Amino acid sequence: MILDSILDILTGVFLLLGGFLSVAAGVGLIRFPDAIARLHATTKPQILGLAFILLAIALQERQVSTILLLIFLLIFQMITAPVSAHMIARAGYRGGIIAPRSLLVDELEQAIDAAPEFDDTERASE
Amino acid sequence: MSDWVFLAVGVMLLIAGLLALYRIIRGPSILDRMIASDMLLTTIICALGAEMVYNGHTRSLPAMLVLASTAFLGSVVVARYVSRRTNS
Amino acid sequence: MSPQDNQSTSVAASTTPTASESASARKVSRTEVRGRVWKQLPLLLGLVVLWGVLWGQFSWLNILTGFLVAIAVTRVLYLPPADISGRLNLWYSLVFIAHFIADVTVASFTVAFQALNPRPIPTSSVIAVQLRTRSDFVMTLDAIAMSLVPGSIVVEVDRERAILYFHTFDTTTAAAVEAMRAKVLVVEARIVRAIGSKDDLARIYETEATR
Incomplete structure (x- = not known):
C-alpha cells in the first residue's frame, strides 16, 4: 500500500523530530546560564516534541477515540506547562535567582521601585 | 518502518533523560532541579509514546494522560515553597 | 493560605473565589441562572467528552453518567464562571x-x-x-x-x-x-x-x- 508506506515515513520523521527537540532541550538545560534561561530551553521545545510524538501515534492508530484522547493529552499539557513555568519564573525572580546583570532591561524592577507601597503590601501578604 | 529510526529516537530520548538527570544532580538551586525533573517527566511521556508506536498498541495512553495532567503540581508546590521562604 | 492571597497577582490565584461571590450566588434571578448555565455549557460538554474518551466509547449510558459526573464535579469543586464575552468568531x-x-x-x-x-x-x-x-x-x-x-x-x-x-x-x-x-x-x-x-x-x- 502506497498510503501506508507514506504514513510510515511521516511517522518516522515526526518521531525523529520529537527526539531531536528533546535532545536540544537537554543541551539547553546544561548550557544556559541561569534558571529562567533553562526554563526557556526545556519546557517549550519539549511541548512541540511531545506534539510530534503524539502526531506519530495518531498516524499509526487512526482511530477517533485514540485521536480524541491524544488531543486531550496535548491540551492538558499546554494548559499546565505555562502554569508551572510561570510559578517557577515568579519564584526565581523574587528569590533573585535570575542574575540581574544578565538582563538588558528590567521593567518589572522599575515598576516595583516606582510603587514602593504596592510592593510592600504585596510582599507582606505572602 | 525500519528499526534504526526507533533506535535513533530511543538514543535521543536516552540522552535527553541523562542530561536532565545531570542537571537534577548538579543543579545549583532547587528551581533548576524542578525544571530538570519536569523535563525528565516529559521525556518519559515521549518515551511511552514512542514505545506505543513501535509495538503498535494503545495501552499506555491513560498513563500518559495522567502524567501530562498532573506533572505540573510538583513544580507549583516547590515554587510556592521557595517564594514563601525567600520572602519571610 | 492567608486570606490576602486572593489579591496576589499570580495567574493561579486569579481563579480563587471570594467569599462575597459565593454568598451572592445563592440569590439570583432565573434569567441569570440561565445565563450561567449557558456559560458553563462548554465546560460541561468538555467534561462529558473527556468521560466518554476515558471509557473508550460513547454509549447513551456513558453520556448520561458523564453528565451526572460533570454536574457533580462542577457543583462540588465550584469555580466562578470565567468571564466569557459569549462572542465567538x-x-x-x-x-x-x-x-x-x-x-x-x-x-x-x-x-x-x-x-x-x-x-x-x-x-x-x-x-x-x-x-x-x-x-x-x-x-x-x-x-x-x-x-x-x-x-x-x-x-x-x-x-x-x-x-x-x-x-x-x-x-x-x-x-x-x-x-x-x-x-x-x-x-x-x-x-x-x-x-x-x-x-x-x-x-x-x-x-x-x-x-
Whole structure:
C-alpha cells in the first residue's frame, strides 16, 4: 500500500523530530546560564516534541477515540506547562535567582521601585 | 518502518533523560532541579509514546494522560515553597 | 493560605473565589441562572467528552453518567464562571490557532538551534506590556499563548492594570525588546478578534487606527 508506506515515513520523521527537540532541550538545560534561561530551553521545545510524538501515534492508530484522547493529552499539557513555568519564573525572580546583570532591561524592577507601597503590601501578604 | 529510526529516537530520548538527570544532580538551586525533573517527566511521556508506536498498541495512553495532567503540581508546590521562604 | 492571597497577582490565584461571590450566588434571578448555565455549557460538554474518551466509547449510558459526573464535579469543586464575552468568531479563531501553531513551531526550532549553537548565550530582559483588554479570560489566554511560544515567560501579572511582565530570551537590542512587545499585542489582538467582547474589540481598533 502506497498510503501506508507514506504514513510510515511521516511517522518516522515526526518521531525523529520529537527526539531531536528533546535532545536540544537537554543541551539547553546544561548550557544556559541561569534558571529562567533553562526554563526557556526545556519546557517549550519539549511541548512541540511531545506534539510530534503524539502526531506519530495518531498516524499509526487512526482511530477517533485514540485521536480524541491524544488531543486531550496535548491540551492538558499546554494548559499546565505555562502554569508551572510561570510559578517557577515568579519564584526565581523574587528569590533573585535570575542574575540581574544578565538582563538588558528590567521593567518589572522599575515598576516595583516606582510603587514602593504596592510592593510592600504585596510582599507582606505572602 | 525500519528499526534504526526507533533506535535513533530511543538514543535521543536516552540522552535527553541523562542530561536532565545531570542537571537534577548538579543543579545549583532547587528551581533548576524542578525544571530538570519536569523535563525528565516529559521525556518519559515521549518515551511511552514512542514505545506505543513501535509495538503498535494503545495501552499506555491513560498513563500518559495522567502524567501530562498532573506533572505540573510538583513544580507549583516547590515554587510556592521557595517564594514563601525567600520572602519571610 | 492567608486570606490576602486572593489579591496576589499570580495567574493561579486569579481563579480563587471570594467569599462575597459565593454568598451572592445563592440569590439570583432565573434569567441569570440561565445565563450561567449557558456559560458553563462548554465546560460541561468538555467534561462529558473527556468521560466518554476515558471509557473508550460513547454509549447513551456513558453520556448520561458523564453528565451526572460533570454536574457533580462542577457543583462540588465550584469555580466562578470565567468571564466569557459569549462572542465567538470562528474564522478569527482559526486564524489565531493557525498563527499559534506556526509561531510555536518556528520559535521552538529557533530556541533548539540556539541551544545547540556553540556561540555565547544571548542576553535576556524583563519587559512590561500594557494590554488593552479588560477581560481576565483574554489576559489569561494571551499569557498562556505567549508562554507556549518559546522566548517569553510570564514572570508577574498585574491584574488590576492589565500589565503582563515577560522574561524574554534573546533580546540583545532595544529593537528586539520593542519587537517582542509588539508581538504580545498582536497575539492579544488576534485573541480579541476571535473571542473578545465588543468593548475590547473597539479598543483594539482605536489603538490600531492611531498607530
